[in-house]
Amino acid sequence: MERRLPQFFFALSLVALVLMLGAVWQAAAPSWKTYQEEFHRLESVGEPNAAAKSDVLNAALVIRQDLLPGLQRVDRCTTCHLGVEDPTMKNAPQPFSFHANLAPHIPAKFGCTVCHGGQGLATDQQNAHGRVAFWQEPLLPREYIRASCGRCHKEGEVPGVPELTDGRRLFESQGCRGCHKLNGVGGTVGPDLTEEGAVHRAPGWLERHFLDPNTVSRNSPMPNFHFTKEQARALTFYMLSLTNEQMGTYYSSVRLIPSAGYGRQLFVEKNCIACHNIGGVGAKNGPDLLGVAKQHSPGWLDEQLVNPQLIYPGSSMPDYDLETNSRKALIAFMASATAEDAQTILAQRSKPLTAEDAAIEAGKQSFSRFGCVGCHGLELQGGVPNPNSQGGEVPSLLHASDDYTKEEVVKIIQNGKVPPVDNPSKPAAPLYMPPWKSVLTDEDIHRIADYLWSLQKKKDAW
Amino acid sequence: MNPIRDAWQSIFRRDPLSTDKGKSEFVFLNVWLHIHPAKVKKDNLKVKHTFYLGFITFFLFLILVTSGVALMFYYRPHPPQAYQDMKDLQFVVYLGSFLRNMHRWSAHGMVICVFLHMCRVFYTGSYKRPRQFNWVIGVVLFLLTLGLSFTGYLLPWDQLAFWAITVGTNIGSYAPLVGARVRELLLGGHTVAESALLRFYVLHVAVLPALVTLLTMVHFWRVRKDGGLSRPVWKLKDRQSPELVAIGGAESNAPLAAATASQDKTYGLMEVVTGKPIFETVGMDEEEDAVFSYPYAFFREGIALLATVTTVMAVSLFWQAPLEEMANPAKTPNPAKAPWYFLGLQELVSHSALLGGVIVPALAVLALIAIPYVDLNPSRRPADRKWAIRAFTVFVVVNIVLIVVGTFFRGPGWTLVAPWAHLAGAE
Numbered sequence: 001m002e003r004r005l006p007q008f009f010f011a012l013s014l015v016a017l018v019l020m021l022g023a024v025w026q027a028a029a030p031s032w033k034t035y036q037e038e039f040h041r042l043e044s045v046g047e048p049n050a051a052a053k054s055d056v057l058n059a060a061l062v063i064r065q066d067l068l069p070g071l072q073r074v075d076r077c078t079t080c081h082l083g084v085e086d087p088t089m090k091n092a093p094q095p096f097s098f099h100a101n102l103a104p105h106i107p108a109k110f111g112c113t114v115c116h117g118g119q120g121l122a123t124d125q126q127n128a129h130g131r132v133a134f135w136q137e138p139l140l141p142r143e144y145i146r147a148s149c150g151r152c153h154k155e156g157e158v159p160g161v162p163e164l165t166d167g168r169r170l171f172e173s174q175g176c177r178g179c180h181k182l183n184g185v186g187g188t189v190g191p192d193l194t195e196e197g198a199v200h201r202a203p204g205w206l207e208r209h210f211l212d213p214n215t216v217s218r219n220s221p222m223p224n225f226h227f228t229k230e231q232a233r234a235l236t237f238y239m240l241s242l243t244n245e246q247m248g249t250y251y252s253s254v255r256l257i258p259s260a261g262y263g264r265q266l267f268v269e270k271n272c273i274a275c276h277n278i279g280g281v282g283a284k285n286g287p288d289l290l291g292v293a294k295q296h297s298p299g300w301l302d303e304q305l306v307n308p309q310l311i312y313p314g315s316s317m318p319d320y321d322l323e324t325n326s327r328k329a330l331i332a333f334m335a336s337a338t339a340e341d342a343q344t345i346l347a348q349r350s351k352p353l354t355a356e357d358a359a360i361e362a363g364k365q366s367f368s369r370f371g372c373v374g375c376h377g378l379e380l381q382g383g384v385p386n387p388n389s390q391g392g393e394v395p396s397l398l399h400a401s402d403d404y405t406k407e408e409v410v411k412i413i414q415n416g417k418v419p420p421v422d423n424p425s426k427p428a429a430p431l432y433m434p435p436w437k438s439v440l441t442d443e444d445i446h447r448i449a450d451y452l453w454s455l456q457k458k459k460d461a462w
Numbered sequence: 463m464n465p466i467r468d469a470w471q472s473i474f475r476r477d478p479l480s481t482d483k484g485k486s487e488f489v490f491l492n493v494w495l496h497i498h499p500a501k502v503k504k505d506n507l508k509v510k511h512t513f514y515l516g517f518i519t520f521f522l523f524l525i526l527v528t529s530g531v532a533l534m535f536y537y538r539p540h541p542p543q544a545y546q547d548m549k550d551l552q553f554v555v556y557l558g559s560f561l562r563n564m565h566r567w568s569a570h571g572m573v574i575c576v577f578l579h580m581c582r583v584f585y586t587g588s589y590k591r592p593r594q595f596n597w598v599i600g601v602v603l604f605l606l607t608l609g610l611s612f613t614g615y616l617l618p619w620d621q622l623a624f625w626a627i628t629v630g631t632n633i634g635s636y637a638p639l640v641g642a643r644v645r646e647l648l649l650g651g652h653t654v655a656e657s658a659l660l661r662f663y664v665l666h667v668a669v670l671p672a673l674v675t676l677l678t679m680v681h682f683w684r685v686r687k688d689g690g691l692s693r694p695v696w697k698l699k700d701r702q703s704p705e706l707v708a709i710g711g712a713e714s715n716a717p718l719a720a721a722t723a724s725q726d727k728t729y730g731l732m733e734v735v736t737g738k739p740i741f742e743t744v745g746m747d748e749e750e751d752a753v754f755s756y757p758y759a760f761f762r763e764g765i766a767l768l769a770t771v772t773t774v775m776a777v778s779l780f781w782q783a784p785l786e787e788m789a790n791p792a793k794t795p796n797p798a799k800a801p802w803y804f805l806g807l808q809e810l811v812s813h814s815a816l817l818g819g820v821i822v823p824a825l826a827v828l829a830l831i832a833i834p835y836v837d838l839n840p841s842r843r844p845a846d847r848k849w850a851i852r853a854f855t856v857f858v859v860v861n862i863v864l865i866v867v868g869t870f871f872r873g874p875g876w877t878l879v880a881p882w883a884h885l886a887g888a889e
Contacts, residue, residue, distance in 0.1 A: 005762065009764050012765060012769060016771055016775065019779060027560065121546065121550065122549070122552075127552075134621075134785065135787070
């Protein structure tokens, strides 16, 4: 034994050395280096000059990264995806191919993962594509990538992504807020959706859930709204965009894309047609706006909007104090506006409401804005199934004034109500009326009650 | 004149290793090695006596210090950078994963080896006079090791870290009067957040390692001063063995009476200290057993070191240290578990917070410290201390069972589940 000790000692030293070399070998050949070498070969193919060719081939292998503090991420995707901004790589195989239609969303300013998902810090395919345990944001399937536009562009229309607008509209009109909170406003029956896009980053799951909640989430109290495929897709897009992440000033400044559509909306809102006309249609107090974008540069128009007195002292146009993006949107609208547009805008101008009607209208809007329609129905007909509640479904509100006084209804809205059960031995009914007093002002609640009573009056008039 | 040989001899001022004088001087003229005696008893070197567990623990500590310092170059103790730095270690730092794996696995290994070392010392009765206080230091070192592992657990700032520390510090807060205060002091707040990370970091890289280093020095020094390693139990001849010679006030116990001291050789400051020192002496018949530390002890220790290093390296090559999602205080995993070595405690807490979280562990630590002062049976022979061995075995088994149950058999809501339930796709 004693004689063998030194032999044993040196044998173990050798094992230690081998293991050390093993670690070095493991660390020495990361896959990104192989990709970069392959890319350099690909680049050098068309290079006629021998010196330049060897330069390209021998270029240093380095990790490339986009530091994006405003998006709270570091993206190293371009370490392998080297041809993203190189149009000559249009037909190159992945991971080198060129990203068409990238501008203005260049990697240096936006990185990749904010749209595509994945793990920006990683430098090997499996980890980078996020298809590993403990990474919640894997690459989005191709057809859902556009949903990410809504992470920055939270309002208005996004060109090329009608799903987002549709989803947002559906969310507000179908009364989702009645059960779900979003950005602090909404009911407490279902989960808060403020961060849904970060928590449930699974488009397939979301879409199946909207088509039939029970298939993916057993015994979900959420009623089946019988959405069409398109509607489910639109809602999925909207959910994926709800990530509630902190963003730098630049990224949050583009909440609204200054599109012509938004410009048109502003044009209506600010009542421009009251002074201006387009191609002769409208008022004649101000200049005709048809072709105004051809006569003046966008810069000139922008200055005019900032300060109407600057170029035409004594102009009767008021200063609307519009923000940059709103001005851009208006200019975009003016560039595209036609006389027909003016015609429709004029036609849609509604007569002013009486004070009473306005209050009822406000109540109606609150009723839909806070999601009451989600359970009580768009026509207040009720009927959403609610197993084991008396009657088995959410009550209709058409006859509220028959059964309750206005004060009682206000109390119910304020404090919520748990429906009486049909059969005490079964589990309680999944849907209930949440208390709204922390969300709605007393004024709002009274207006909603007034709205309900106004419907009753209409019926009586029959 | 040979300048190279002169230079060499100015550094290693000893005779050639082929001579006995050279072998002795190799030990006591070397600052790093002189904690060893020049000669050691051959039987003490046997693997089956100590399993070299103390050495292995110390070597793991050396690996931890080395890899830990290297990791410090890449680590910022502030969320969310702390988590990003873990990702950077994994994806861009050269050998970063390997480094972190080595640190992680050595840390788990050290907790296990400290515990096994303690078991070995108990079963060989080596905590007995004169080594009582060194056992106490050992228990403190065990607790410090747990502290080091626990503080290090938070540093990756992932879900695993965050919730393990949340649960772990909650267990501590069950202590009456001081519990909540101690927790607040440790976390620098009421929840695990930035200040907790910074405090754990400072404890982990400065305070606790310094304490462990100091106490380890004392621990080693006392091993030497208490007469080196205890004799293997199979060398204890019988109950009357004159193993121990004590001086002065010690009550006349059997060993002293039986000793024929004048025939024994002792190592000590004969001219200065009168009487016989309190440490084990070697009988003349055993003198034959002694061998020079070089090469017998040093090669064995070297082999233990290399075996430890290679094992840790091999494990680190093939198994990745865990890293989950970034810590998210809003998302509680179910069940949230403390680090594995506290899962026995968590298991107890799940039955009774005060009893399991405070009283039982406090009593267990006090009992461990008190062992050498309560167990007054002077014999170290297993045959003479059956009840002590049974009691300690029960303590060890209960600990292991509780940890195994907490680790593998507890599912959502801390309900009992089979460990293979998640494999069968029960969810």
